[in-house]
Amino acid sequence: MIDILNRSQKRGGKESARTVSNPSASPVVSKGADELLGIRPRRRGVADNEYYELKTRIHDRLIDLMDLTLLDSFDEVTLAPQIRRLVEQILRDEENRVPLNLNEREKLFREIQDEVFGLGPLEPFLQDPTVSDILVNNYRQIYVERFGKLEITEARFKDDIHLRKIIDKIVSAVGRRIDESSPMVDARLADGSRVNAIIPPLAMDGSVLSIRRFFRDPLELEDLITLGTMTAEIAEILKGIVKAKLNVLISGGTGSGKTTLLNVLSRFIPNEERIITIEDVAELQLKQDHCVRLETRPPNIEGKGEVTQRDLVRNSLRMRPDRIIVGEVRGQESFDMLQAMNTGHEGSLTTIHANSPRDALMRLETMVAMTGMDIPSEFMRKYISSALDVVIQVARLPDGSRKVMSLQEILRMEGNMITLQQIFCFEQEGIEEDGRILGKFKACGIRPRFTEKFQIMGIPVPQGIFEVREL
Ligand SMILES: Nc1ncnc2c1ncn2[C@@H]1O[C@H](COP(=O)(O)OP(=O)(O)O)[C@@H](O)[C@H]1O
Ligand SMILES: [Mg+2]
Incomplete structure (x- = not known):
């Protein structure tokens, strides 16, 4: 013994x-x-x-x-x-x-x-497969998210020192440290869950910890249909969009299900294509054999050795990719990504943090402007509109459900503006007494241009699917 x-x-x-x-x-x-x-x-x-x-x-x-x-x-x-x-x-x-x-x-x-x-008071939640997020606002306020809904828990830490000990345990396990001089850290738990910690002086009321669980069994397309995120018909069209190698931008707020949808859509990339994924924190779980996963690296304690998404996008172009998937565009890599799309790397997929398709395009433009290149905005918009084919807008509604709010096709410029054309949308009609959101998915009566690509690739388009009606 x-x-x-x-x-x-x-x-x-x-x-x-x-x-x-x-x-x-x-x-x-x-x-x-x-x-x-x-x-x-x-x-x-x-x-x-x-x-x-x-x-x-x-x-x-x-x-x-x-x-x-x-x-x-x-x-x-x-x-x-x-x-x-x-x-x-x-x-x-x-x-x-x-x-x-x-x-x-x-x-x-x-x-x-x-x-x-383990991680003290957080351990029971880490063992609970229904908990998707654990949010510690301060030592005595811990929220968890289950089935898309946030709930307060009884759990608490003894005091801020106790919470800090647990945070130290997490970040030191991945060779990082957190203190007043570097008060923000991203880390990952052994099970793949993503962790962010931020402490005073940046956090005003004590240490804050946010854990986003990593599920071994991520949601699949069938789950999204069952959960009411989209209908089976919309799913068919999205599948076709990926197979036809359209360039896709998934737009939505934090926690709206962008990464989950990206993961689901990536399933429809044919197995023989070479896929390169680029992420700040590897979250995607592709099933294809031919897949190379790249992850950025933050600077070390001396501020050196940083590898950005931009570096990785550039490098990936020399790796003979069939498809490039960027987990989320946030900065300068946006330009390189657009360039890749415009130079024959079709079927690229990415997500962006934005509240509407129009907002997504504007943000993209702002990100490109921040690369410091002096490109007139009209030219920039042209560049964006020729690179991208569709925007899928997702949202987390107040009842916790996630919806594909809109599928929009990106068309040529009209004057100085990019033309967007809505194909499907979700229309909210009311709220049940229990808070559940009522509404319907609708086709908007427009036959998208991309169906031409569907035809060339032999992807069937169900008869009348785009006619104005409920789905
Ligand atoms: N369609 C959905 N229905 C219900 N829950 C979902 C759905 N999509 C994602 N989620 C849950 O929402 C959380 C955030 O999802 P994620 O895809 O990471 O969002 P984002 O990338 O937009 O921040 C996860 O816990 C995930 O399990
Ligand atoms: Mg995400």
């Missing part, structure tokens, strides 16, 4: 005299645990504060006593029973025993384990 005490404890320091010299030799708790731990049986729980303080004391003491290097070599299953014994021992040694009932003690054991092996 592994001895989990650290060196100073094994040497029989003063500390250990009062605690256990060998916790593995401590009695197995089988008969009345309360009695064994010298704790009065209690029905009612201890006050919240008392409990948090006790937990911190026990945890601190555990960290003092334990040989922490064991955490690198042994897994939870091996160490947990011993840690439990040690915690029982520490509880027994508590000077002013806080009377815990059985439930509370079980809770304490579980939570201490979560602290030692």
Whole structure:
């Protein structure tokens, strides 16, 4: 059996005299645990504060006593029973025993384990497959998102110091650090979940942590139809758009489902095409065999070694791509991406943060302008309109549902403006008493130009699908 005490404890320091010299030799708790731990049986729980303080004391003491290097070599299953014994021992040694009932003690054991092996109070949410986002606004306010809806939780950290410890644990695991001089960090958990932490002085009310879960089973097209994000007919057309190698811009707000839709649409890229994906944080989960995934790199602590999306887009052009997928255009890479689209790299897909298709095109223009190139806006718009074929606008509605709000085709310039033509849209008609949004998908009565490409590629266009009607 592994001895989990650290060196100073094994040497029989003063500390250990009062605690256990060998916790593995401590009695197995089988008969009345309360009695064994010298704790009065209690029905009612201890006050919240008392409990948090006790937990911190026990945890601190555990960290003092334990040989922490064991955490690198042994897994939870091996160490947990011993840690439990040690915690029982520490509880027994508590000077002013806080009377815990059985439930509370079980809770304490579980939570201490979560602290030692995981991310403390966040651990239950990380284990819960229905939680898609975990948002810590401050140490005592934690929200989670389930099925598209945010809900406040009972969970909390003891104080900001406790929260900071967990943040440090996350960022140090990926070789980064967070402190006053670099108060913002992106990281990723071992399961692929994306993490952002921001601390004072940038965060005004204490440390903030946002975790976006990574699901092994991402949503598929069928799921999006079931969830009411689009109809089966719209899905057919979107599939055709990808197969016909149109250049697609997916536009929407944060959390509106852009990346999810991009992931779903990428499924329809034929398996023989060579795909290169470029992302700030790799999120896409392509299924094709022939796929190269690239991820940017932030500058190191000395501010060096940064590799931007622009660098990667440029590099990808020398990698003989059939399709380039940029997770989200945010800056200067927009120009290189448009250039690639205009020079025969068809079927490229990307997303952009914008509230409408028109807004998306304007943002793109602004991003290109920021490259510092002196290009007249009319020429720039021409360039954008010839590069892109369609914009798909997605949104997160107040009831938490995600909708394909609009599919618009990008046509030539008219005067100084890019012409957009709406093919499908979602029209909201009301709100149910329970908050659910009512509405219908509609075809707008326009036969898009891109159907010519469908025909050339032999992609069937269902009869009458574009005629004005509900879908
Ligand atoms: N169509 C959808 N219906 C319900 N939930 C969705 C849908 N698309 C995405 N989500 C959920 O919304 C969250 C944000 O999705 P994501 O695609 O990352 O958004 P964005 O890229 O726009 O920020 C994820 O947790 C995801 O599971
Ligand atoms: Mg995204």
